[in-house]
Amino acid sequence: MREEILYELHSPYRESLKVHGYYFGQGNKTACIVGALRGNEVQQMYVCARLIEVLKKLEAEGAIVEGQEILVIPSVNHASMNIGKRFWPIDDTDINRMFPGYHLGETTQRIASGLFEKIRGYQYGIQLTSFYMMGEIIPHVRILDLGYHNIELAKAFGMQYVMLRRPRPYDSTTLNYNWQVWESNAFSLYTTHTDEFDTPEAMRMVDHILGFLSHCGVITYRKRPGYASHVVTDKNLVTVQTATSGLYRYFRNPGEVVHKGDLLAQVLDPFEATVQEELFAPVDGTVFFRQKSHLINQNAVAFRLLEESTGDM
Amino acid sequence: MIERVIEVGLPVDEKLVIVRNRLQPDELRGDERRIAIVTGTHGDELEGQYVCYLLNDIIQKNKEHLHGIVDIYPALNPMGIDSITRGIPMFDMDMNRIFPGDERGATAEYVAAGIIKDLSGADMCIDIHSSNIFLRELPQIRINEQSALKLLPFAELLNMDFIWVHSAATVLEATLAYSLNQIGVPTLVVEMGVGMRIDQHNGQQLVDGILNLMQSMGIWTGPVPNVRCPIISRDGHVGYINAEKSGIFVSQVDHLDTVRQGDVVGAIVSPLTGEVLHQIQAPCSGMIFTLREYPVVNEGSLIARILGGSVQ
Numbered sequence: 048m049r050e051e052i053l054y055e056l057h058s059p060y061r062e063s064l065k066v067h068g069y070y071f072g073q074g075n076k077t078a079c080i081v082g083a084l085r086g087n088e089v090q091q092m093y094v095c096a097r098l099i100e101v102l103k104k105l106e107a108e109g110a111i112v113e114g115q116e117i118l119v120i121p122s123v124n125h126a127s128m129n130i131g132k133r134f135w136p137i138d139d140t141d142i143n144r145m146f147p148g149y150h151l152g153e154t155t156q157r158i159a160s161g162l163f164e165k166i167r168g169y170q171y172g173i174q175l176t177s178f179y180m181m182g183e184i185i186p187h188v189r190i191l192d193l194g195y196h197n198i199e200l201a202k203a204f205g206m207q208y209v210m211l212r213r214p215r216p217y218d219s220t221t222l223n224y225n226w227q228v229w230e231s232n233a234f235s236l237y238t239t240h241t242d243e244f245d246t247p248e249a250m251r252m253v254d255h256i257l258g259f260l261s262h263c264g265v266i267t268y269r270k271r272p273g274y275a276s277h278v279v280t281d282k283n284l285v286t287v288q289t290a291t292s293g294l295y296r297y298f299r300n301p302g303e304v305v306h307k308g309d310l311l312a313q314v315l316d317p318f319e320a321t322v323q324e325e326l327f328a329p330v331d332g333t334v335f336f337r338q339k340s341h342l343i344n345q346n347a348v349a350f351r352l353l354e355e356s357t358g359d360m
Numbered sequence: 361m362i363e364r365v366i367e368v369g370l371p372v373d374e375k376l377v378i379v380r381n382r383l384q385p386d387e388l389r390g391d392e393r394r395i396a397i398v399t400g401t402h403g404d405e406l407e408g409q410y411v412c413y414l415l416n417d418i419i420q421k422n423k424e425h426l427h428g429i430v431d432i433y434p435a436l437n438p439m440g441i442d443s444i445t446r447g448i449p450m451f452d453m454d455m456n457r458i459f460p461g462d463e464r465g466a467t468a469e470y471v472a473a474g475i476i477k478d479l480s481g482a483d484m485c486i487d488i489h490s491s492n493i494f495l496r497e498l499p500q501i502r503i504n505e506q507s508a509l510k511l512l513p514f515a516e517l518l519n520m521d522f523i524w525v526h527s528a529a530t531v532l533e534a535t536l537a538y539s540l541n542q543i544g545v546p547t548l549v550v551e552m553g554v555g556m557r558i559d560q561h562n563g564q565q566l567v568d569g570i571l572n573l574m575q576s577m578g579i580w581t582g583p584v585p586n587v588r589c590p591i592i593s594r595d596g597h598v599g600y601i602n603a604e605k606s607g608i609f610v611s612q613v614d615h616l617d618t619v620r621q622g623d624v625v626g627a628i629v630s631p632l633t634g635e636v637l638h639q640i641q642a643p644c645s646g647m648i649f650t651l652r653e654y655p656v657v658n659e660g661s662l663i664a665r666i667l668g669g670s671v672q
């Protein structure tokens with residue numbers, strides 16, 4: 048293992064932000080794994096930390112295939128993590144909306160540019176990331192449909208679901224999108240946890256990543272059998288929204304199988320605790336996303352269910 | 361006529377409400393043209409608040425000159441303005457990056473979809489912004505080059521100092537203006553002043569321009585002051601100065617000053633050591649139309665933009 052400072056940004060009042068990279072193996076730029084681009088992505092950083100732990104052992108055992116280089120970057124935005132913010136401390140910008148970056152531009156454009164210079168051109172780009180809505184999501188691998196995605200490769204993670212999503216305007220500035228533009232095979236891995244770390248889930252993610260690297264001939268690793276992935280798109284998701292607002296009490300978790308008519312959640316009056324609304328599963332399926340907050344708005348996305356017997360496009 | 365156009369229940373005994381004040385003649389013919397004035401998408405930008413007040417006041421005191429519909433939306437992000445939050449509180453996203461929204465999406469996306477629905481069919485929309493808390497801006501209109509041909513004739517009527525025709529960026533497709541222009545509502549984005557402050561001169565200047573535009577649309581027959589002729593520029597004539605060091609920016613020019621290439625614009629200094637960390641020189645000649653107002657800078661923070669500058 049070789050540790051390197053990939054980028055450093057000086058701050059007027061704090062110690063400088065240093066982006067650490069951990070290299071394993073030597074040779075072709077084969078695989079790059081990026082963790083927390085945002086200050087609340089603790090689980091994303093933790094998965095990388097656990098991955099580094101395992102890769103150290105594998106390297107010592109000679110399990111990294113010759114001529115292949117792996118780079119792991121556990122965190123980019125710990126400047127925000129240390130002060131409990133999700134986005135950049137001074138201007139609230141999101142580094143994951145700044146790629147490919149601009150070395151003469153604004154601060155977060157410079158961070159993105161400095162980072163991207165070091166991580167572009169890898170054959171495989173893997174980003175651990177979090178969902179834009181506050182809530183819990185079923186672990187899955189996501190690929191952007193830019194016409195040159197590779198579904199078969201995404202299945203090599205052995206995760207239960209591969210989600211193929213058409214890009215929206217803001218996607219053009221994400222890391223995943225720009226990796227693809229620079230001809231990397233790019234994958235975004237979503238975990239159920241974000242702000243808190245969860246060891247069993249992190250170890251499963253490490254296993255998925257190692258399984259993928261082994262499939263691609265980067266490491267020799269006896270992988271545990273994963274899932275035969277279902278390929279799904281937004282069209283397979285059924286949204287359950289609230290008609291009222293108040294205290295939110297949920298009964299189902301991501302990954303659970305539900306049947307049409309099952310009670311998913313209740314909305315209670317905040318002052319009298321009376322049930323004002325009950326949310327039922329509109330279809331048979333699996334809980335894909337669930338709002339996490341104990342207070343809920345009207346018209347909020349409370350659940351997203353993956354409808355059964357759909358999927359695989 | 362004040363209407364609650366969008367309502368979303370919040371968890372505890374309150375609703376998020378987007379309100380609109382519709383000013384129209386007492387007798388309607390049925391073929392009135394409609395202009396919408398929208399602002400407050402970013403909760404820390406307040407210039408539009410004064411513009412809405414002033415326009416309301418002038419029109420209501422001179423109702424006999426009104427021959428069309430003026431819809432005033434002072435706050436597209438009311439929770440943000442109320443809590444001095446640029447984005448939407450509880451939703452970590454810039455509201456001007458979620459249009460056209462989604463009725464089946466998160467609260468903010470639902471609200472965005474409702475806003476588009478209410479504005480659709482208008483003959484003109486003015487979307488008023490006031491920079492952010494970091495930068496002071498010359499009163500200007502920003503137009504995406506794709507819609508320049510269509511929008512320039514309207515923009516020239518608005519009494520602004522400057523029209524900036526900028527290149528099309530995919531991310532900007534998620535703005536309110538882009539969505540409205542797409543559905544056939546010509547929308548002009550105004551940027552002026554600085555965040556968290558109101559400059560009454562800027563407000564008056566824009567109101568004069570809006571009345572002028574309303575007159576050209578047949579909505580207003582009241583007196584309209586003479587309007588100025590704006591400078592129109594494309595990206596190539598805008599020079600940028602970004603901080604090369606982190607520290608405290610001390611300006612040596614005023615906003616709207618003219619500088620020559622090589623002139624000292626200011627310095628980045630260290631309060632701890634008393635050093636000048638970086639002496640900032642103008643990279644090109646021209647007018648400082650954007651100037652940093654907030655002194656703390658990181659490497660990369662925008663310090664100034666110069667109009668008339670050479671291609672960078």
Ligand SMILES: [Zn+2]
Nearest residue numbers: 402405489490
């Ligand atoms: Zn704004």
